[in-house]
Amino acid sequence: MGLDKGVAVQELGWDSDVDEDLRDDIMEVTGEEFVYEALEAVDVVLLWWRSEDGDLADGLVDALTDLTANGAIWLLTPKVGQPGYVDPTDLAEAALTAGLSLANAASVSARWQAHKLVRPKGLRR
Numbered sequence: 001m002g003l004d005k006g007v008a009v010q011e012l013g014w015d016s017d018v019d020e021d022l023r024d025d026i027m028e029v030t031g032e033e034f035v036y037e038a039l040e041a042v043d044v045v046l047l048w049w050r051s052e053d054g055d056l057a058d059g060l061v062d063a064l065t066d067l068t069a070n071g072a073i074w075l076l077t078p079k080v081g082q083p084g085y086v087d088p089t090d091l092a093e094a095a096l097t098a099g100l101s102l103a104n105a106a107s108v109s110a111r112w113q114a115h116k117l118v119r120p121k122g123l124r125r
Contacts, residue, residue: 003029003044010035010066013048013059017084018076019109038066045073048112050084056094060117064098073100073117082111091115 003009003026011023011034026046027033035042045063049056063073077086095102095117103116 005029005031007044008032008035008040008042009044009046010038010042011046011048012063013053013076015048015050017050017111018048019112022109022112035066041068041071042066043068043071045071046076047073048076049086050078051086051090052084056086056090057097060094060098060100064100069119071118072103075115075117076108076112077115078111079107079113 007030009026009030009032023034034046045067047059047063049059053059060073060075067073075091077091078084092102098117099119100117101120103118105113105115108114
C-alpha cells in the first residue's frame with residue numbers, strides 16, 4: 001500500500017468484518033498505532049466501506065477532514081461476491097463527487113480490495 005515508517009494513519013469504518021491481519025501489518029510497517037481522534041493532520045486515511053454504510057461520497061468527504069493536503073485515502077471495500085461489495089461505477093462517481101481521483105487499486109486480502117484516492121494535482125490545499 002506504499003506506507004512508510006512514521007506515517008500517521010487514521011482508521012475510519014472499523015467493524016468486526018475488517019481484516020485484522022492487514023491492520024496489524026499496516027501498524028507494523030508504520031511503527032504507529034492508528035489515529036482515531038486526530039489532533040493534527042494525518043498522512044493516510046484508511047476507510048473501510050461496505051455498500052450498506054450509506055452514501056460513499058459523504059464518507060469520502062468526511063475522510064478528508066483530517067487529511068494532509070498531499071495525503072491519500074485508502075478506501076477498503078469487499079471484493080466481488082463478498083457481502084457489502086461496492087460497485088466500481090458507484091466508487092468512481094463518489095470519488096468524482098468528493099473531488100478525488102482514483103490513483104490505483106490493489107488486492108490486499110482474501111476479502112478486501114484497496115483503492116487509493118488522492119486530490120487531483122493543482123487542487124491540493
